Amino acid sequence: MQTSPGARRGALPTTLPAVLTALLLSIAVAAFAAEPRLTAGAVTVTDGITETAVSYPSGTATAHARLFLPPGNDPVPAVVFCPPEAAPGAAFDARCRDLASEGYAVFVPPYGGNGSLFEVGPEEVARVLAGDAALRGHPRVLANQVAIIGSGHGSLTALLAVADSEPRRFRCVVHACGNRGAQDRAAAIKIPLLVQVGRKDAVADYQQARFMAIDIRKAGNSSVTIKEYTMVGHDFWFWTDPEEFGVDRVNQAQWAWEDMTSFLDRHFDGTGGVNVR
Numbered sequence: 001m002q003t004s005p006g007a008r009r010g011a012l013p014t015t016l017p018a019v020l021t022a023l024l025l026s027i028a029v030a031a032f033a034a035e036p037r038l039t040a041g042a043v044t045v046t047d048g049i050t051e052t053a054v055s056y057p058s059g060t061a062t063a064h065a066r067l068f069l070p071p072g073n074d075p076v077p078a079v080v081f082c083p084p085e086a087a088p089g090a091a092f093d094a095r096c097r098d099l100a101s102e103g104y105a106v107f108v109p110p111y112g113g114n115g116s117l118f119e120v121g122p123e124e125v126a127r128v129l130a131g132d133a134a135l136r137g138h139p140r141v142l143a144n145q146v147a148i149i150g151s152g153h154g155s156l157t158a159l160l161a162v163a164d165s166e167p168r169r170f171r172c173v174v175h176a177c178g179n180r181g182a183q184d185r186a187a188a189i190k191i192p193l194l195v196q197v198g199r200k201d202a203v204a205d206y207q208q209a210r211f212m213a214i215d216i217r218k219a220g221n222s223s224v225t226i227k228e229y230t231m232v233g234h235d236f237w238f239w240t241d242p243e244e245f246g247v248d249r250v251n252q253a254q255w256a257w258e259d260m261t262s263f264l265d266r267h268f269d270g271t272g273g274v275n276v277r
Contacts, residue, residue: 036134038067049100051093056134058127065131068096068106069140077145077268078105080132080170082154082161084177084235086111091238095257102261107135111153117203118181120156128161132169145268149174149260151235152204156181163188172267174260177234179204180212189216192223194263196256203234225263229256 041053050069055062070076079099083092088111096106109131112124128148136143148170150158155178162173163185172192175182182189195213197206210226217224231252232239237260239245239253 037137038134049097056131058130063110063127065110066108068100070100070103075140075142076103076105078135078141080107080148082150082157083108083111084152084154091240095237105141117153118156118179120160125160125164129165147171147264151176151237177201177204178209180208183212183215186216186219190221192267194225196227198229198232198236200233227259
């Protein structure tokens with residue numbers, strides 16, 4: 001009886017034995033199960049934006065976060081929005097909905113500050129990166145189109161998450177109202193960076209943030225943008241009430257917010273329904 005050329009060379013049979021097939025299937029299932037996933041909790045809808053309480057594994061613990069989604073069912077780019085404090089308030093939530101209304105999925109990881117505004121521990125950064133990994137498995141998220149932003153404490157969290165992750169994991173990063181806390185990691189921040197500072201900031205030294213951005217540029221990152229705003233202070237993204245802050249300051253704060261969203265838009269590839277200015 002003649003054998004085929006492939007059989008004479010020791011080629012595998014065209015059908016795998018049942019035992020081998022079962023083994024490969026079990027490996028695939030185990031790999032899928034090992035991927036972190038977001039577990040959904042309570043859901044609320046405000047002005048068409050869906051907010052879901054989510055949880056995910058982070059090390060040996062379970063972390064709790066929030067996810068804001070725009071209307072529709074299609075996958076969209078995502079923004080990891082590191083909060084400035086433990087209870088950032090209604091203005092922060094409104095900004096999350098603003099981003100979602102522009103076509104982004106917005107993921108808010110848990111705040112992990114230990115009482116110091118500009119100290120971020122490795123556990124907090126690890127929780128952010130674990131949440132980002134789980135976020136990328138969500139059916140509404142384009143896994144290769146995720147940016148990370150933060151104001152105040154969240155600005156340092158965002159930069160350290162970039163420094164501690166593989167290069168180009170995030171499309172871009174925005175650091176607002178922070179200090180120079182990531183200066184010693186300058187060489188590890190290789191993606192497009194927007195640094196926004198308010199000259200009236202009485203909490204963070206805006207000059208330190210500028211010096212850090214310059215150091216990141218000197219370390220080889222040619223995509224660093226620094227923007228200064230003369231009338232606004234700390235956490236100006238959330239200065240939305242004219243009665244509290246004054247009309248002119250609120251207008252400049254809105255200008256700063258739009259500078260930030262335009263920066264995000266430029267660094268996504270236009271898919272997912274983002275409104276490019």
